[in-house]
Amino acid sequence: MEAVTTPLAAPSPVPLDLGLYRELQRYGARDVSACFSCGTCTASCPLSQTDATFPRRIIRYAQLGMKDAVLSSKELWACYQCGTCAETCPTRADPSEFMAATRRYAIASYDRTRIARTMYTQPVLATVLAVVVALLFAAFMYAAHGPQSGETLAVFEFIPGHLIHDMGIAVMAIVVLAGLAGIATMARRIGRREDVGWGDVLGSRAALARSARAAWSAVGRESLGQAQFRAECDTGQEATPWYRRRGLVHALTVWGFLGLLAATVLDYGLDILGIKATGTPVPVWYPVRLLGTLAGIALVYGTSVLAIDRYRAANRAVTRSTTADWMLLGLLWVTGVTGFVLELALYLPGAPAWGYWMFLLHVAVAMELVLLAPFMKLAHAVYRPVALFYVALAKEAKP
């Protein structure tokens, strides 16, 4: 966030959307009308090193109804919600939570299906939907179920492996399409405001080099490495032991999730290459199984600590929670824990029958998690890197 002040070249007056503020409140934005733009949030923000307007400006946009400015803001996504500003704000306007709500609003706005909007603004309906989707997946798979072998836990005989694969590919296709559409909308908006076009990103060798560096910063350093989150945005947790700190716990959750995704894909890859058929029993040290186990430990540890901290409102970042927060944590945790129980069942003698049901639950919830990703909090995993790409690009000198 150093020196990322956006030059504003608005030639004509910005039309205001008087409904924006109320709309944001539907996404859980607290009342920020108390904010009088004093800038204490900016002064205390660990990310706002030279830009004198972050995050104050975002709140100002919302107060005034500058909808386009909000939806084309790359800075919105630079914040990791450490909560420092919520503590220092003299009017208790809670800028930190406001930024989070505005991100929810942005996710919903980039999604043209309006599913995300429903998920965020109608908590009861969203919860029912989550349960129903999981049940539908389970029912669909159960409808095609085979025998439950009593000798070894032959889960892919119980639920046909090809059915899971085909379902997975279909779900992935939906998710990728929805995700790409959202990313395109977001990138177009930010690009227009930042005056960054295709030419600036891909137009020349120098532009390509800049884009590559920005992409590395956004995807490599910040998304995979969680660098800034773990470093700058870890303030105020000096008294917390390192293994409970927000930055690390979030990173473990991310790494666990990505590790499990990698293990799943690798397992499929091994099957395609004919090295190991899916479902073949392997020892626990088998590399892919080991990766899955370790990633699973990371995910379950991460989501457990996040859930406990959130439940206890243990730090200033989680003083407030929404249904959307709990839903993501819940789905991740259930996916992780059912995976472990399933692994336990795999190595237990006598192929316990509950292992099959655990498998059905695990697959149903994992499918749901992936399917709903673009419409829930998990969507930040793709939107944030896009925004951070523009943040990094702005730091690169323009040709």
Next chain:
Amino acid sequence: MTAHEAANARRIGVYVCHCGGNISDYVDVDKVIADIEDAGDVVVAKTAMFACSDATQQDMVADITAQQLDGLVVASCSPKLHTYTFRGVAARAGLNPYEYTQVNIREQCSWVHTDDQQGATDKATALVRAGISRTRLTTPLEPMVVETLPRTLVIGGGIAGLRAAIGLADIGLGVTLVERELELGGWVRRFGPMYPHGKDGRALIETLVAEVRRRPAITVLTGAEVVGKAGSFGNYRVTVRVGGEGAGTIEVAAGSIVAATGFDAYQPETGEFGYGIEGVVTLPEFKALVDEATAPLTHRGRPVRSVAYVYCVGSRNTGGCANAYCSRFCCAATVQTAVQVSGLDPSIRQFHLYRDMRTYGKFEPLYTEARKAGSVFVKFDNDAPPAVARRDGGGLTVTVRDLLTHNEELALPADLVVLVTGMVPRDNEALVGVLKLPAGSDGFFNEIHPKLRPVETVVDGVLIAGACQGPKTSAESVASGLAAVTQSAAILKKGFTELDPLVATADQGACTACGDCLTACPYDAISMTETGDRHFAVISPTGCKGCGGCVPMCPENAIDLLGYTDAQVTAMIESLVEVPA
């Protein structure tokens, strides 16, 4: 020496002050003494470190008594500071206070001639000589004692006038309350809830009017106007026209007059911030709309979903044009109205376009309240004022550069634009002519001293209160109304008053009744009278303020100003032009 031993000789004491160096650093005070001590009639000539100090005052009293002085000259600072101090010294020593002359050698010599000590000293010497010359010709004068009527005329039945009338009656003075409109209450009568506590303006006025009615000492004249004033301080006779144009007049006798004539709301020019466009209203218009409204808020049948307030309209103008002042009440009034609107319908979006928010003192929480109720405040630069235009398809658009959003130009959609208009002085030309009220360049009436004499005017016994003095909140207006009560009581409760005897007198024998002096007198103190077939001018000693304006107008030199007679002034001039030995 006694008076009969030297009939024409005077015994004058002269004191020249160092003012602790303020004077003596540049004026050689000892040389001044040396130069004047040989002047005729000077019996005592001394310097003093501080002439106004208690010790020096006691020395003076002792000198006057021991040396039987009959004239006193103190050369020190401006007469504005210490005339009354040394008149007091004279009085304590048994000397008539008007036998004393103040000579200003600080402001007129040492402070202005720091580059020329010799010149400053010579000038001081000349001024002291002139003072001695004047003192030689002084005569004992006695203050005029005038009986005062225990009755006050209050002009204006707004909140300040009503409260003043009640206060005056309660302190035992008779009151005549004159109101131009047919109903008492002024501006406040039109208001619903008012800041800071949301008290209803109409209810406040009803309470006050009921209190007025309960007091037999108060006579209320509504639909009435002050059209003439005669007499002088303590005994004014005021002509009041009652029953409208062409109807009769009555005469009201009063010892003092309190003008509480209030203010007018600034009326924007057509086109000023879009004034004239449907949907652009002033703050008083909007306040009336909101006071009468029930949810949903509508304006001329159309629902109001968003309001934009433009502050400082007609106030705080720069560049030399009118209304440079801050109208003071409007920020708080607007913010309070916005809170009222939020109470009516919290979903109405309200934008406040301001230059500076001045919800001063205890009104600051109102600003916070408005913000919490959802009002958004947009600060604009004075050089880039907002523009209001009609939007295609109804409604208005206000464009403004928001200083807090990097000066981005915003287009605010608004159903109503409220121009936050301030206070302007009432058009009171006729009353000003009658009462001789002094108005400042801004058109509001001027008090003598904003801090120390906040409700008195230069016209004795004519007091001002409320927003006719300048922009005030209703609370401040009431406070100044009560200050006028106290001041009226202070001058009327004794039953008499002493007037300065330094007034003009006309020599009946020399007067040819040409009438030139009548037009010269700004206080209407001169009138023509006749005895038999002789016409001549008579100057009312109580009406005269001693300004001296009539003296040079008289072709016959028939007018003399006591204390500054022609003879005295001529003698002073001669002393000043006299070349020192």
